[in-house]
Amino acid sequence: MKTTTLAAAAIGMLQLVSAQPHRRRSHIHERQHQHAKKDGDVVVTIVDTVYAEATEVPEVIVYVDQAGKPVSTTTQMVNVPDAGAWSTQHGLAPSPSTSATPSSSAVSTSSSSSSVAAVTSSAPVVAAPVVNVEAASSSSSSTPAAVVVAAPPVESTASPATTSATAPAQTSTAASTSSSSTSSSSESSGFGISYSPYNSDGTCKTQSQVTTDFESITGYSLVRTYGTDCNQVATVLTAAKAKGMKLFAGIFDLSTLSSEVATIVSAANGDWSSFDTISVGNELVNSGTASASAVVAAIGTARTLLKAAGYTGKVVTVDTLVAARANPSLCDASDYCAVNCHPFFDGSYAATDSGKFLQDMIPTLQDVLSNKSQQIVITETGWPWKGDSNQKALPSLENQAAAVSSIKAAFSSSPDAVFLFTAFNTLWKTSSSAQFDAEQYWGLDGRNSPSG
Template sequence: MALGRFLLSAVVLGRLAVGHPTSKVLLRRDGTDGDDIIIYDSAVAEPTRVPQVLLWVDSDGKPVETATEDVLLLPTSLALGHNLASAAKASVTAALSTQTLLFPTQAQASSTHGSETTAAAAPLPPPPAPESQKPPVPEPAEDSNASSQGSRTSLQASSTHGEPTAATVPDIPSPKESHHGTQSDQSGSNSAPPTSERYGISYAPYRADHQCKSKEEIECDLAHLAKQYSLVRIYGTDCNQVQNVYSGAKSHGMKLFVGIWDPDQVENEANIITSAINGDWDMIHTVSVGNELVNNGKATPEQVVSAVKSVRSTLREAGYKGPVVTVDTFVAAMAHPELCSASDYCAINAHAFFDKDVTASEAGQWLRKTVGGVKDALPSPKNIVVTETGWPMKGQRNGLAVPSLENQKAALSSIRQEFSSTPGDVILFSAFNDRWKENNAGTFNTEGFWGIIGASHCGQ
């Protein structure tokens, strides 16, 4: 790569949040494009080679190019005075990591130790983080006044806690004969509640101008979704969305997967949900606490587990007896199985598009193998529900993964075929193109183009 550009390394799994790279010791990359990119990581016990999506940025932090390359993680004990060549030969291959790191170029790196120079990340501004499923819209009055009495659980993450590292993530094995054996008939610690034999769909009630959709526009959207899906997943409580989506889902015979979004407002949002549902808990399939909080470095596993327990207790007192889970990426779930252990079933987001070696027609097989890998990482059997999976229709290619309308159809067909016997264990992402999101090179400029139906005709 040419000098004058910086390398921001981040595995892109679903929607990626850019973190702070200053907590890692990094090796300057002096050689040609064929040389190893080496990172010294205190969490790595042995040399470990991992694939990562690498985002090159200019001196102003602006993304200029995305590429996928292998990265060599080395223990910090090898940082000085050790033979890197022999370390590289001893390396093993691991699954994708979720680190976000910044590599200084030759001009900015220290030269104290010659070819093995290490340097802290340069203090460049990070590129914009990909948008989450919840845009920055103002809270409506009825939500802001619904704060609960009593204590509030906070998931404020310490800056010392980053994302799961590759050394703690096991490889994804080949699929077994069946990853969907007989599950418990009872809801609770091991299984999701039964649904009709149709897939779920994720939905965001926002307009392209970042404003909240009206109750009538949401009703219109759900009328279209109910023709193909039995479950609708939402992510937060702003825009009065719980009450509005609940009303539309009920009128069209759909179940509702509701979410608590804000890591500092979990108790408050739990009470907003309770108020909106008003005792009609049979409509609620699942309540989730957070979306990819650990993967994105917004909370530690311990904080998330504590929040799940707190929310479950609050909702049980309100009469809800169904599943309470936390949703995170499959990488985070494999690295921190306690997230699944604390949940009433294991809820993961997994997108084949972010694996550069997977074509659209292989998305279903990839997802099956991924689910199998998560199952093998859990300390005890637990049902796994894929809470996000899909394929973009527009954007930049990621190796063999190419976004297009034709490939989106091929990927969804592959997923539906692979999970045809258990459609209730899969929530597809997403209902409509989310034009309120901002695209960026970190996610191959696909952010707004995952909509299965395309653009919503019920309010833009």
């Protein structure tokens, strides 16, 4: 049995007239390596509440097993720093809306070791619980996905290969804490849009490039991303805030779930107000990458980790409508049913009937859900402007415009239930006949990214 030690400091209430405790928001600060599995023992010191004059307090140490269940406790006395230290060095204790962030080297992990040193900083730090994600996802090899694929999925979700040389340096989100512009929000149609922060050669975009891209993204309330590589949660979050948009963030790989959650938590920096949803995987069952049971287990793990970090928003998995219909447990485990659905790949609908196609498909999914009234959100839909024809589905700029118009009309009363695919052409992808050689050309209005 592996044991994780959590230390919680409890300080007695001082009998001071009109004195109130100053609580400081806790954050996770972790430098992670992409795709590095993390398991083993973690020792973290959590400082929860700071008062003015206490000098010695009892510290309760709780020993838990790998499942997080307490098995024993012990108590010891620990010294408290000089009561005047905070006020002398920092003035008044920070209000709940401010936070002090330790340097990026304060806590570190490596691919060969999962031990984490206790942190000493001017603000308390809470580390995400360590969960053996491999155990949750191991069933993917023994339980095949039961999926009937009527048409190939449009989104090739494999992120471009990145290394430490191509990934941009970590960008602080502190500058984005200022009030966001509300002009674009007030002009928003309410629809969402997907975005990928990669250059045409597959390398990572910088904060400046992402900001440039977002300057030309107007009329949308939500933006969807798919992973955590390329520092994209931080860069997209900064650009989205400036446009008054909220983020639908994604966890790409179940095998690196805990580190990807840590990356999202670090980017949020204690402020979850700009996060609408966090998804666990994209079309993993449809592609045969994972079984439905493995994805459901990962949703539960992610939800637990995120809740421990202060996130109380929506957690879902995204798959194709066909895969979700064959595996309704994906929706049952999600806070709403999130599916990708593309009329182009059906082939029996013309571009002008794209909205009708979605309206025809949604009831077939609702029929198999445990909760027949569960919200269904179309997390990808659109039309390519270039590529090969698929029966009645013909790629062209004119047909793309007709398809988008049809979709918007069909969901005019619930625009937040649709994400259009995609903001710009994805030239870093590889075209294939299975995708009708259209994979790179779904950018709305045929646009390439303005930043390259």
